Amino acid sequence: MRVVIAGGGNVGTFIAEDLVKAGHDVVIVEVDADRVAEALAAGEPAGVQWIAADGCEVSEFARAGVDKADVVAAVTGDDEDNLVISLLAKQEFAVPRVVARVNNPKNEWMFNEMWGVDVSVSTPHLLTALVEEAVSVGSLVRLLSFEGGRARLSEATLAPDSPANGKDLAELGLPRDSTVVAIIRDDHVIVPRGDTVLRGGDEVLVLTTPDAEDDVVATLLGARATRTTES
Amino acid sequence: MVGVLKNLRRKLSQSLEDIEDERLTGRLADLGVQPIAEAPTRTPILLAGEVQGLQVVPRAGSPSLEVTFSDGSGRAVAVFTGRKRLGGVDCGRRIVVDGVGRTERGRMVVLNPAYTIVE
Numbered sequence: 001m002r003v004v005i006a007g008g009g010n011v012g013t014f015i016a017e018d019l020v021k022a023g024h025d026v027v028i029v030e031v032d033a034d035r036v037a038e039a040l041a042a043g044e045p046a047g048v049q050w051i052a053a054d055g056c057e058v059s060e061f062a063r064a065g066v067d068k069a070d071v072v073a074a075v076t077g078d079d080e081d082n083l084v085i086s087l088l089a090k091q092e093f094a095v096p097r098v099v100a101r102v103n104n105p106k107n108e109w110m111f112n113e114m115w116g117v118d119v120s121v122s123t124p125h126l127l128t129a130l131v132e133e134a135v136s137v138g139s140l141v142r143l144l145s146f147e148g149g150r151a152r153l154s155e156a157t158l159a160p161d162s163p164a165n166g167k168d169l170a171e172l173g174l175p176r177d178s179t180v181v182a183i184i185r186d187d188h189v190i191v192p193r194g195d196t197v198l199r200g201g202d203e204v205l206v207l208t209t210p211d212a213e214d215d216v217v218a219t220l221l222g223a224r225a226t227r228t229t230e231s
Numbered sequence: 232m233v234g235v236l237k238n239l240r241r242k243l244s245q246s247l248e249d250i251e252d253e254r255l256t257g258r259l260a261d262l263g264v265q266p267i268a269e270a271p272t273r274t275p276i277l278l279a280g281e282v283q284g285l286q287v288v289p290r291a292g293s294p295s296l297e298v299t300f301s302d303g304s305g306r307a308v309a310v311f312t313g314r315k316r317l318g319g320v321d322c323g324r325r326i327v328v329d330g331v332g333r334t335e336r337g338r339m340v341v342l343n344p345a346y347t348i349v350e
Contacts, residue, residue, distance in 0.1 A: 067273055091342045094273045094333035112291035114312050116342075148291055 001025065004069040006055035006085045007076030008035055011101060015073060017045035029055045029064045055085040058092050066093040075101040083115045090116025112148055140217050143205075153181070153207055156220045160200035163222050170194035175215040178208035255281055255303030262327065262349065266304035267339060272332045278307055278341070279327045279349070287315050300326060307332065307339040309346065317346075325349040 001024045005012045008030030016026045027049045030036050036052040053060035055074070066072060072095045074085040082100045089095040100115075102108045102122035111120035129143055144153040158164060164172055169180060169192055183190040184203040190196060198204065208216050242250075264279040280300030287294050296311040298320055309328050311317060320326060330344025 092331055094331045094342070096333070114291045114293050114295075 001070040002065070002068055003027070003071045003073065004029060004064050004066050004089075006061075006072065006074045006082075007101075008032075008039060008050065009075075009077055011075045011077075012073075013039070013045060015075065016048045020045060020047040027051060027064045027069075029053050029061065031055070056081055056088070058088055061085070061088055062093075066095065069093070069095055071095070071097045071099065073099045073101075075099075077103055079103050079107040079110075083110060083117075086111075087116040140206075140213070140221065149210065151207060151209055152213070153205065154213070154216070156204050156206065156217075158198060158200050158202045158204060158220065161222070162198075162200060162220065164198045164204075164220050165200045166197065168195050168197045172198070172219055174206075174219055175208075175212040177212035178206055178216050181205050181207050252303040255301055257303075259302045259325065262325075264302075264327065267302050267307045268305035270307075270332060270339065272334055272339070275329070275331055276341075277327060277329050278302070278332070278339075279325065280307065282320060282322050282324045282326060285316075285320070285322065298326075300328070305339065307341060309341050309344050311343060319348045320346070 003019055003024050003026050005016055005026065005028045008028045012028055012030070016028050019026045026047070029051050030039075031052070031054045033052040036050045039050055051064050053063050055061050055076075066089060069089075072085070072089040072093075074082040074089070076082055076085070079102065082103075086098045086100045089098050097118050098116050099119045099121065100111050100117045102111055102120050105122055105124050108120060108122050108125070111117045129141055140154050140156045142152050142154045146152070174180065180192045182205040183192055183196065183198070184205070185199065185201070204220060206216055206220070258281060259279050262279045264277050267278055267280065270276050270278055278300075280302040282298060282300050283306070284299040286297045286299070288297050289295070290312060293313055294315050296314040296317060298309045298311070298317070299306060300309070301307075307328070309330070325348070327347040327349060328341055328344045329346070330341035332339050332341045334340070
């Protein structure tokens with residue numbers, strides 16, 4: 001795949017390195033010419049093509065071969081720039097997949113189809129979700145959103161007094177718009193079936209729509225349970 | 232005489248769609264723009280067509296205007312994000328659209344193109 005990364009800071013450089021190792025064709029677009037010269041002199045990361053250009057300018061962005069790119073990743077440290085780069089990639093170059101980095105979680109609501117963003121990644125949200133996952137028993141933690149928030153992957157660790165304890169999935173009666181996709185018990189992944197019996201301490205991964213979430217919480221964790229952070 | 236009859240017979244046996252396509256091709260011929268069916272994606276293109284449908288569709292919670300136009304060879308959709316209507320763009324008008332196309336669910340889609348109303 002041909003990947004164009006806008007932003008040659010730490011994030012962009014690390015992503016580029018990983019993608020090159022995975023055998024992809026990677027170009028980094030960086031506005032700071034000194035940074036580009038420095039990276040080229042050091043020869044790092046190996047195999048990455050650097051271009052000193054402003055991704056927010058169509059004519060300069062075009063020099064990176066964006067019209068042939070399969071993916072554009074806008075990962076600068078500036079949310080405004082990331083939005084402009086995403087919109088240009090979608091509107092002027094019809095890039096099939098545009099990934100954008102959210103720096104300030106307050107801006108996340110704008111990172112959607114209107115601005116040409118297919119997937120947005122917010123590091124702070126991801127971190128809070130992971131921290132909560134480590135400390136929370138008896139609450140639902142949202143791990144990932146898909147389809148612009150229309151579907152979510154959430155995780156619940158069952159407390160010993162959970163209403164689901166000792167029931168199998170068929171009698172649990174989860175709402176129609178949700179499904180258990182995996183159960184993690186004692187470091188083993190159990191592929192769920194109708195006759196799989198849940199126990200206290202199980203980590204249950206559920207795919208659900210936002211509407212069905214309250215019912216999922218009530219079914220798995222009981223009425224008193226809390227829901228936590230968006231991610 | 233035989234020629235006239237042949238022509239008449241052809242007209243009578245044509246499907247409605249074929250007649251419509253022929254009419255559109257004729258109407259747009261003078262613009263000299265490449266046919267939609269042959270237009271490449273991911274490169275700046277000019278397309279022309281007769282507006283056949285206007286639809287306001289929510290995209291990520293905001294309205295977008297989708298203008299469907301056809302030139303007899305195929306159909307394309309111009310998407311204008313954040314708009315509910317465009318003055319002068321109505322069904323039956325001829326428009327020329329300048330943008331970059333991509334294929335989305337089997338349709339040719341041009342996002343936020345520049346447009347000219349021809350008549």
